[in-house]
Structures are given as C-alpha cells and as structure tokens.
Amino acid sequence: MNKTIILATGFLLIFGAAVRAQAPAEIRLGAGYGSYSMGDLEALQENSMQGIGVNIKATERFPAYFNYSLRYLFKSKVDDHFGVVAEMGSTGGRIGYADYSGSYREDQLLRYRRIGVVVESYRALPKGFDGWLGCEASLLFSKLIYEGEISLTGAGSTSEHYTFYALGGAVQPYLALERKIGFIRLGAQAGVCLSLSEGFSLKEDRNIKLVNPGKSSEEVVPGWSGWRLSMYVGVPLSAGSGRKEN
C-alpha cells in the first residue's frame, strides 16, 4: 500500500509540473497482457514440491496476466510526445496437494508497480492512422506475498504468511498505432519489457533475503521481462478536446 501511495504521489508531482508547463497533450489509460520470465520463482516452487514427500503439483506457474497503465503526455514542438507512465501488473504461483488425510498449499502472489518516463515519436500513417514509436524507462517495485497452509484431518491446520519486496528497473520500447474516433484516440500498443531487479527481501528486515535452498541458496529475483500487448484510450488535453472530454 505504501508503494501505491509513493506511486500516486510521484504521479501527481509530475502531473502538476506538466500542468505548469502549459503544454499538455493527452492522458492514456491502458490495459494490457504480458508474459514474464519467473525462472527463480519456478525453481523455488520446484524445490518446495520436492521437499514434502507427497505428489505435490503446481497448479499455477506464474502465467502471463493483465496489466494496467496510465500515461500523461505532453506535446513537444515537433509533435513528439514526452510524459510520465505508471503501470501495475501481477502474476502468481501455486503448488498444492490434497488427499483424505488433509491438504497442502503454497501460494506466491507477485505484483509490480512501475513508474517512469516516456518518450514517443510521431509517424503519420495512411488512412487516418497515427503511429508512435516510443520507449519507457521506469523504476520497478516488486512485491511477493507468500502464503502457506497445511491442514490435516483431525489435527487442525497451520499457515504461514510472509511479504517480500524487491527494487529494480525496466525499459520498454514499443510501437503504437492509433486512430481518432470522435474526440478520443483508440490505440493498440506492442512492446517488450526488459527488467532488472534485486533479490526479494523481507518486508520487516531488508537484510533477510529470500533464497532458494535447492539452488545453492541463490537469491530469488523477480523476472518481469516479456512481451507486452495493450489497448489504450487517449483523451486529448487541448482546450477543445478538454471540453469535449467533460
């Protein structure tokens, strides 16, 4: 939640600066779908499955999942855009087992929050389409919520809950294609996220790192890199457009 506030605060500061620049262009709201490369967390899952002694299976292995973004763009003198971007995404893993005697479950819930700057260059396209070639550079805030629970028939249940954080950075080049429909712009965007991060550490004590005991106690690092596809709606912030928006 603290990260969310930081994200929101940062967004508001940049937003405020842009307002003072008096050259606003548009706000884009996007929803996308992206893949991840969570090798460390998959290895951690694998290690957990092997240590128990029953036939535990992974029912979730950090699949591709939706992300959501907000961009606030300003227009330069050469019709290029620059601005700020905030994005959030998530994925997760689960290993589990159940029989007549009880059940076993380990859930890993992974989230990221990204906030950064965006630069895009305009390319006019035929048939009323506009094209954009852009790149985003962001700070990357990762969060891992671990939940484990064992329940034995007649013996009750026990559960564990830990939260880890990791800080990193991401670069995301992309292509966007948009068309003006009425006063809004509807666009599709495809890109690649390249991320780097430190290993997860415990929320309460940053010195306590999450490691994989099955893999020479290496630190577990989130892997958010992957392709990104998204759709967005852009709302122009010119006076005329602003009025239409309202």
Next chain:
Amino acid sequence: MKYILKFSLLLCFCLAACEFTPDGRHYEEVDPTVVVSGNIDLNLAADTVFIQGNVSLKYNVALPGKTLVSTRLLLGERLLKESHLHVDGFNFISTNYSNGTYQLKLEATANSGTGSLADVMGAEGIVVQKTWVLIIHNGPPPAVPVTNIFERDGQLVIQWEKYKLPNFREYRLLKEGGGGSKSIVITNQNTTEWIDSSYVGNLKFYILTVVDQSNKESPDPQRRSFNASVPAIINAYYNDDTTISISYSTTKFRNNLNQYKIRRDADYQTDLVTSSDPLNTVAVVPFNGFGAETEYHLITEPKPGALYTGYEQRSFKVQYGWAFKSYKDFHYGKSANAYYGVVDNKVVMRDGASLNIQRQKEFTTNYLTASLRLAVSPDGKQIYATRYPYIWQLDPATLEVLHTYAISYITGEASSDVSSFTVSNNGRLAIQERRSYYTYYYIYDFQSSKLLLKQQTNNSSEEAGISQDGNVFYHSERLHVYNGANWEVLYSPVRKDHIAYHPSEPWVIVFEDQTTSVYSTTNGTKLTEFSTSLPLSDIMIDPATGYLGGHSHEFYHLYDLSSGKQIRKIKIIEQSSISLLNNRLFSNDRYLPLQ
C-alpha cells in the same frame, strides 16, 4: 482537470483489485488401508519372565515398509526408555522396584505407510506393542505354604503349594516336636507332597522352606502343626496277684507303626510286651505288687524313615487297691469299730467299715514344735494322746478328753517330747523319750497309778512297745516280762519287726528265720512253735481278726494263728511299709480289702 485526476485515482484502485489470484487444486486418491506386518523381539525367553538383579534387556523392532518414529519400553505406566532405533537395549535394575508382578511393554510407533499427507507429516501413524509379564523377585525365595496335612492310608501326608518362581534348588521340609527335629530335601520343584512314614501321633510341626540357586532360603516359613492322639493306656485291671491286663488305644497311622512296647519303671530297659499288630489293644504284663504305684509306659515305635524323630510314649500309673492316705500312729480299735490316726495336730477317727471320717480332734499346746502321738490299746478301749507337755485320755467313741495329765506327772520327773507311746488293754502306758544322749522308758499303770518301770539306755532307734496285757515290754532289742515287781529279759536279741503281740491273747510271737515261736506274756514260757515257708518280717496281728501278717520279699503272707496255716499270699512291693488292720492291708497311700 479535477475530474480527470479523480477518475485516474479511482481507476488505479479498481485495477488493483483485478490483480492475479492463484488457483487450482490437486487431489490424489490415496488408499488409507494400513497393513502392518512386523515383529518385536525382546531377549526374554517366555511371555512370563522372572527377573532378579540386573538384566540387560535387548530389543529389536522390525516393521518392514514403515518408518520407525520411536520405541518406548514401559514397566507398567513408567517409561524405562524411549528410542528412535530399531535395535536398542536397556539395563534393567530390578532392585529399584519392589517385588511383584509387572507388565513390561515394548511399544513401537511408525508411520502409517499409506503415503498420505498425514503419513508424510508424521500425523498419521501406527503403534504396535508387545507385553510380557515380569515377575521381579529379589532377596531370598518366598516360602510356599503348607496347604494340608492329613492321614491317608494309615500314613501322614504333607502337601504344599508348588513354588512357581524360577531359580529353584530344593524344598526343605523340617519336622519338629517331641524327640527333636529332622529335615529332608526335595529337589524336584513339581513335588508338592511328602509322606511322613514315621508319624504315629503327637504334636508335630512341619516347616517348609525353599532354597534357590544362590543358596538363599526362605526367611519366613509357615509353621504348620499336626496333632493326632498318641496311643495311650486306657486302663489296667488285675488278673491275679501277679499279672495285670492293660488295654490301650491305637494309632490311626497303622502303616507307620513298627511296634508297640510296654515297659515299666522298675525295669525300664526291658520290654514287657512288644506287638506290631496295629489292631491288638490288650496286653498282659507282670504286676509289681501292692504297696506302691507302678508306672507303665506304652511306647509307640514308628517305622524308620527320613522324618523319624523317635518314638512316642504315654505313661499310666497303676495302683493295686483303693486310694487312701494313711496316718501316722494308725490304729484300729475294735471296741468302737474305728480307725484312729494322727495328722498334724489332729486325732482323726474313721469308721471301721466305710473308712469315713467320724470325728476329729485337735490338740494344741504352747509347744508348737512338739508332735502329737496316739496310743490305742489292742481292744480299742484305751486311747491316749500326747503332745508335750501333756497326756490326754480320750473316749474311744467320741474322742472326748477324759483326763489330762502332765507328762512329768506320769514319769515323775522333768521330761521331754515322747517318741513312742503304746498302751495295753489294762491301762499300762509305755512311754519312750529320747533325750540328748539317752533314751528313757517308762511304764505307768493307770489302774494302780504307779510307775512300773523306769529305765534308761543309750540311744536306740527302734520304738518300744507293750503287750495287750501290759506284761511284756520291748525295748532295745529285748523283750522284758513283768513278774509283779521287776522286768526280766524274756528274749534277746530280737528286732522290733520280728515280734508281735497278740491283741487279745496273752501271747507274744517271735519270728526267727522261718521259725515262729509263741510265748506266754504271763510267765514268759514258750507255748508253741511252728515254721513258715519264708522268713517273715514286719509282722503284725490284726486286732480285729487275729490273723498274723508279715512280708517276705515280694509277698505279704497272712496266717491264721489258731491253725498256723497261711490263708493268703499277696504280691507286694518290697520295702513297702504295710499295716494289717481290720482285715485290710494299708500302704502309705492305698489299702487293699482282704475279703
């Protein structure tokens, strides 16, 4: 602008709610059936185990296909050892526990082996156990109780409870009582019975102890007694003067009987009778004779055996005649048909026929140590008693005092205690007095109130005595006859028990060896003479019948003086003192009627 900001924030929160949630469930079908096959071994040979001292317990738990969680060795509820090993051991110090029976349990906990989650987590398991009965016994072996002692087939059987603990070496059966103790050793633990082939009766104790391999013996054996009556003489009756028949009870332990023996005190080493017949109950044995009791002993001799502790004996006193405690100065007075005697300071008068007491009279003087003497004339008409310093004349029928005299009045001089005191039918009183160096003799005639004789001799042990007519007086081994003025020696020497005065006739009879001579007391001439088959002593003439009695060796002979013939011969005990009075023989404590 404001609206856009609001919208953006709202969108952020909405999208955060759309984050990823892990999903999926994997359920495995696992067969919960648990099959247990395995073994628990302890280095104890049997299900019931005897423990003494320190024992190293080694155990081995085999549960194929299962993962052992723990083993627990428990004595009752007490945990001896907990382990996680399949093979382990425990040094059991049994002396830390009191003697008794315990349950030893070896319990093994293992996983269920189903492969379920609970199995893997150790929450689902199996407990297998095996128990042993553990008997701890430290210290000496406890005694086993003797359960029964009884007669069977004429023998005595001792039965006991079997000793159930191990380390048995032997039973020791001890027999005590009477003739000492004997013990036997039985090494077969299963033996629970022993036949005492030497028991014929009496109180015996049987003590059974157990000895173990370390030679410790039961410290607290039970002492069981058995008592059956010992054969005893029931009664004895006279067949004749020489034999008596004895009847006795028998032992019911007839097969233990060797023989019965009858003995008597007089010749104890001699078996008068022996009999091995368990049914015969009568024996004829020689008779000791009148005059003293004879003790007969019935000896029951058992057969020899391991528990032979000697023979049993029961004794029985036999007396010939009727019980009667005789008196000092015992006389019969024909005139009142009564017996007179002295006991302590009393003159007692008893009926001549029934012997019942008729009168008693006590005589007291200031001289407490002076003894009471009594003189009764042969016809019973004159009775005098004396106790220093008096002489009393008594009424023969009532014992009333007729006259009282001082002894010094009779003797005419200072006198002392009277040692012998006789009186004739005509009232001549003969007094013998023993003083320091001499013995004094006086004869006082009450009819004439004259002292007819006064003599002194050296001390003599024999008592003096006067004839019925007062004419013959014996003292100092001499018979003196009175010629009207002097006393002349008639016969000398003669012992007191070889003379007898006739109670009514003027005769004095002298026995010399086997010759009996009768002299006149009037003039001292020999009237007649006859011979007896045996020399007689202690002769006496019955004042009632006139029969003469005396004994020779082991017989008392009774003669009719008028015919000179022996009319009765009675077996007596030698040395016994016998009086012949009113047709009865009196010994110290019996009397025998002669009719």
